[in-house]
Amino acid sequence: xxxxxxxxxxxxxxxxxxxxxxxxxxxxxxxxxxxxxxxxxxxxxxxxxxxxxxxxxxxxxxxxxxxxxxxxxxxxxxxxxxxxxxxxxxxxxxxxxxxxxxxxxxxxxxxxxxxxxxxxxxxxxxxxxxxxxxxxxxxxxxxxxxxxxxxxxxxxxxxxxxxxxxxxxxxxxxxxxxxxxxxxxxxxxxxxxxxxxxxxxxxxxxxxxxxxxxxxxxxxxxxxxxxxxxxxxxxxxxxxxxxxxxxxxxxxxxxxxxxxxxxxxxxxxxxxxxxxxxxxxxxxxxxxxxxxxxxxxxxxxxxxxxxxxxxxxxxxxxxxxxxxxxxxxxxxxxxxxxxxxxxxxxxxxxxxxxxxxxxxxxxxxxxxxxx
Amino acid sequence: xxxxxxxxxxxxxxxxxxxxxxxxxxxxxxxxxxxxxxxxxxxxxxxxxxxxxxxxxxxxxxxxxxxxxxxxxxxxxxxxxxxxxxxxxxxxxxxxxxxxxxxxxxxxxxxxxxxxxxxxxxxxxxxxxxxxxxxxxxxxxxxxxxxxxxxxxxxxxxxxxxxxxxxxxxxxxxxxxxxxxxxxxxxxxxxxxxxxxxxxxxxxxxxxxxxxxxxxxxxxxxxxxxxxxxxxxxxxxxxxxxxxxxxxxxxxxxxxxxxxxxxx
Numbered sequence: 361x362x363x364x365x366x367x368x369x370x371x372x373x374x375x376x377x378x379x380x381x382x383x384x385x386x387x388x389x390x391x392x393x394x395x396x397x398x399x400x401x402x403x404x405x406x407x408x409x410x411x412x413x414x415x416x417x418x419x420x421x422x423x424x425x426x427x428x429x430x431x432x433x434x435x436x437x438x439x440x441x442x443x444x445x446x447x448x449x450x451x452x453x454x455x456x457x458x459x460x461x462x463x464x465x466x467x468x469x470x471x472x473x474x475x476x477x478x479x480x481x482x483x484x485x486x487x488x489x490x491x492x493x494x495x496x497x498x499x500x501x502x503x504x505x506x507x508x509x510x511x512x513x514x515x516x517x518x519x520x521x522x523x524x525x526x527x528x529x530x531x532x533x534x535x536x537x538x539x540x541x542x543x544x545x546x547x548x549x550x551x552x553x554x555x556x557x558x559x560x561x562x563x564x565x566x567x568x569x570x571x572x573x574x575x576x577x578x579x580x581x582x583x584x585x586x587x588x589x590x591x592x593x594x595x596x597x598x599x600x601x602x603x604x605x606x607x608x609x610x611x612x613x614x615x616x617x618x619x620x621x622x623x624x625x626x627x628x629x630x631x632x633x634x635x636x637x638x639x640x641x642x643x644x645x646x647x648x649x650x651x652x653x654x655x656x657x658x659x660x661x662x663x664x665x666x667x668x669x670x671x672x673x674x675x676x677x678x679x680x681x682x683x684x685x686x687x688x689x690x691x692x693x694x695x696x697x698x699x700x701x702x703x704x705x706x707x708x709x710x711x712x713x714x715x716x717x718x719x720x721x722x723x724x725x726x727x728x729x730x731x
Numbered sequence: 732x733x734x735x736x737x738x739x740x741x742x743x744x745x746x747x748x749x750x751x752x753x754x755x756x757x758x759x760x761x762x763x764x765x766x767x768x769x770x771x772x773x774x775x776x777x778x779x780x781x782x783x784x785x786x787x788x789x790x791x792x793x794x795x796x797x798x799x800x801x802x803x804x805x806x807x808x809x810x811x812x813x814x815x816x817x818x819x820x821x822x823x824x825x826x827x828x829x830x831x832x833x834x835x836x837x838x839x840x841x842x843x844x845x846x847x848x849x850x851x852x853x854x855x856x857x858x859x860x861x862x863x864x865x866x867x868x869x870x871x872x873x874x875x876x877x878x879x880x881x882x883x884x885x886x887x888x889x890x891x892x893x894x895x896x897x898x899x900x901x902x903x904x905x906x907x908x909x910x911x912x913x914x915x916x917x918x919x920x921x922x923x924x925x926x927x928x929x930x931x932x933x934x935x936x937x938x939x940x941x942x943x944x945x946x947x948x949x950x951x952x953x954x955x956x957x958x959x960x961x962x963x964x965x966x967x968x969x970x971x972x973x974x975x976x977x978x979x980x981x982x983x984x985x986x987x988x989x990x991x992x993x994x995x
Contacts, residue, residue: 457795457964514816516781548989
């Protein structure tokens with residue numbers, strides 16, 4: 361009998377208890393995968409949306425809300441003539457309830473700005489001009505709002521014509537209601553206000569020049585902050601809170617898993633006292649006994665981790681079909697996150713086995729005689 | 732000490748320490764001070780609010796509303812207007828309450844049906860809220876008492892009981908508010924009839940930070956009808972909006988317009 365077969369036999373001795381403990385860990389790890397995957401997915405979706413629009417730098421004021429605070433559109437004039445700026449596009453991006461839908465991204469864009477360029481028309485057309493009372497819908501937005509070309513859409517006090525369905529190339533774009541900036545400013549009463557400036561740099565701009573440009577913008581426009589497209593959402597306090605809460609909640613679930621594994625391993629040590637004492641009596645070193653317990657708990661963690669990853673991925677797939685978040689984000693369930701979750705689970709297993717392992721190492725071979 | 736006991740004792744100490752630290756932060760205030768603070772936060776001048784109202788149970792319906800309000804110590808004027816669905820667009824309700832406590836109201840249904848509201852207990856747009864719930868400021872009532880502390884969703888709250896005075900024409904006998912003292916937000920409100928029967932329960936389901944204050948953004952309203960709930964989701968608020976008297980008049984009810992230029 362090999363060392364590993366002793367380890368696996370130890371776990372199979374009480375299959376129900378082992379199974380229940382694994383389910384406990386799996387739930388904790390599923391929480392890690394689901395919550396962290398969703399919050400990272402929000403970041404990825406937002407960043408992909410910016411990349412698709414061809415944005416290199418975003419100028420906005422990401423406070424504690426998920427959408428940036430409005431500021432005067434005239435601020436954009438200070439930026440457009442700076443070196444290395446190829447083009448800018450001013451926007452007003454909102455996250456509001458539209459008709460029966462809980463929450464929709466409304467992306468109002470400067471007429472003729474480059475942020476319109478990535479939209480591929482699936483059906484219908486783009487608005488004729490910036491004053492036409494019309495919107496185009498991303499494919500998912502059209503799905504969520506149950507709209508087709510020719511329908512009307514109530515946005516704030518105005519009824520707008522749906523003139524086109526578009527493919528924006530990213531989930532954020534496809535989940536958006538898109539219209540001209542001046543029309544949205546008019547219907548929301550935000551005359552002369554924007555909350556985002558998308559900036560495209562001239563080709564060949566180096567990292568150093570880009571950093572210098574963001575610094576220049578930050579000194580010229582104190583109401584907002586310029587960051588690279590990838591850092592935009594990470595800069596949001598709202599996102600940081602969501603991320604911290606995801607990890608906090610996940611770690612609580614993992615803590616419950618730790619206690620479960622520790623309990624199971626302690627019970628194992630108590631129940632197998634005679635066996636462990638015999639192993640010591642036949643020459644096993646105390647370190648080897650400790651290793652056996654740690655391997656058992658690590659294996660328990662590993663199997664629970666695999667189960668948790670599967671459970672988490674399935675859970676997320678179900679979650680994203682919920683009407684409240686459909687079209688708003690794509691979960692980021694990349695291999696690194698899934699591997700991290702399994703590693704966390706194994707580490708949890710090992711940590712949980714430390715105390716039971718230490719208890720087993722204190723047993724004396726003579727205790728085998730006591731039964 | 733046995734290591735198991737040590738771990739257990741440490742966990743117990745950690746769990747006990749959290750509420751103890753939270754309790755230390757709350758400064759004691761009297762009932763009237765608390766009510767007065769909540770009343771002042773409510774009477775925040777002129778503001779514009781966008782709201783989604785979802786009525787569940789019975790005649791289920793989702794409405795998009797806009798609210799124009801002027802709330803001061805002297806008087807309250809509130810106008811609710813339906814933006815969506817299309818077939819109800821333009822329905823408006825205007826409610827006013829003077830400093831003396833008298834409330835009145837009118838409702839408008841397009842194209843030209845205007846009527847005075849005779850019973851403030853009527854439901855607002857068929858929801859679980861009545862006109863009275865919209866215009867009442869029970870934190871301004873003369874009888875206020877702190878009747879205990881209780882947790883709501885893990886937050887330790889002071890329970891404030893408000894009772895109307897003789898001059899306050901309210902159909903309610905008392906109102907209890909579970910107030911989160913740190914954020915100064917009622918997390919739950921229960922309204923009782925004069926016979927002590929629970930008529931309404933309003934739960935705050937989301938709190939947001941707005942202009943340095945915490946405000947309830949999402950509410951769930953239950954009662955008086957069983958199996959019916961109204962969910963209110965606030966999506967936008969603007970302060971210091973310059974409303975004219977005409978905006979908050981019978982004529983103003985006939986126009987669906989959004990105020991321009993106010994701070995968001």
